[in-house]
Amino acid sequence: MSEAATAAGPMQRPDALRIVDEVFADDPVVLTLGGTIREMLAVAGRKPNHLYVLDAMGLPPVIGLGLALGIERDPRHEALLVVEGDGSLLMGFSALGTIGALKPRKLVLLILDNGVYLATGGQPTAASAVDFAAVARACGWAAARDVASTPGALRAALAAARAADGPTLLRLRVGTATIPTDFFLEDPVLLAADFARWLRG
Numbered sequence: 001m002s003e004a005a006t007a008a009g010p011m012q013r014p015d016a017l018r019i020v021d022e023v024f025a026d027d028p029v030v031l032t033l034g035g036t037i038r039e040m041l042a043v044a045g046r047k048p049n050h051l052y053v054l055d056a057m058g059l060p061p062v063i064g065l066g067l068a069l070g071i072e073r074d075p076r077h078e079a080l081l082v083v084e085g086d087g088s089l090l091m092g093f094s095a096l097g098t099i100g101a102l103k104p105r106k107l108v109l110l111i112l113d114n115g116v117y118l119a120t121g122g123q124p125t126a127a128s129a130v131d132f133a134a135v136a137r138a139c140g141w142a143a144a145r146d147v148a149s150t151p152g153a154l155r156a157a158l159a160a161a162r163a164a165d166g167p168t169l170l171r172l173r174v175g176t177a178t179i180p181t182d183f184f185l186e187d188p189v190l191l192a193a194d195f196a197r198w199l200r201g
């Protein structure tokens with residue numbers, strides 16, 4: 001999709017996920033539940049560096065926190081990205097304080113904010129009332145900001161966050177258009193074991 005084509009509205013999530021896979025192609029990536037996982041599988045295929053967090057709403061940021069602390073002194077991994085939804089972030093909101101206190105410098109949190117619980121029918125979340133970047137800054141994160149919803153701005157923001165010391169929060173507004181996807185019903189225990197094996201190298 002061209003930059004001009006997106007001027008009429010926010011990026012759609014599948015386009016954002018393509019850019020995530022481009023910038024964090026070989027880095028550990030934790031993916032939030034629901035459509036985000038299925039759309040990433042559709043645009044990037046199955047990847048060993050992707051941890052698929054099936055159904056554990058509210059937990060991707062704290063899973064990422066633990067992993068980022070675990071790789072803090074591992075030179076093979078420069079950064080770790082968590083891709084989170086607005087509804088799931090709001091459910092696990094206490095993670096922002098814990099991450100601000102522990103300051104995992106390799107952690108980047110990208111919020112794909114579509115304003116709704118899309119997976120369960122599109123009910124509005126409280127995201128429109130909450131300045132996530134301001135909350136993260138108040139909690140002591142190294143950096144936190146809203147990213148303009150264009151491919152170029154997202155690519156630049158992810159690349160800069162990947163190279164900088166975090167924790168870094170990026171909020172991207174996305175639309176609610178979806179693409180056809182397959183079901184993904186694998187055992188979360190086995191998915192975690194596969195990812196852990198890849199992370200250890």
Ligand SMILES: Cc1ncc(C[n+]2csc(CCOP(=O)(O)OP(=O)(O)O)c2C)c(N)n1
Nearest residue numbers: 034055057085086087088116117118119120
């Ligand atoms: C504790 C818990 N409650 C409810 C659900 C059902 N559920 C799965 S995805 C989802 C919506 C998540 O919202 P958001 O993070 O904004 O992602 P989106 O659906 O917009 O992609 C819900 C309610 C769940 N998995 N776990």
Ligand SMILES: [Mg+2]
Nearest residue numbers: 085086087116
């Ligand atoms: Mg949402």
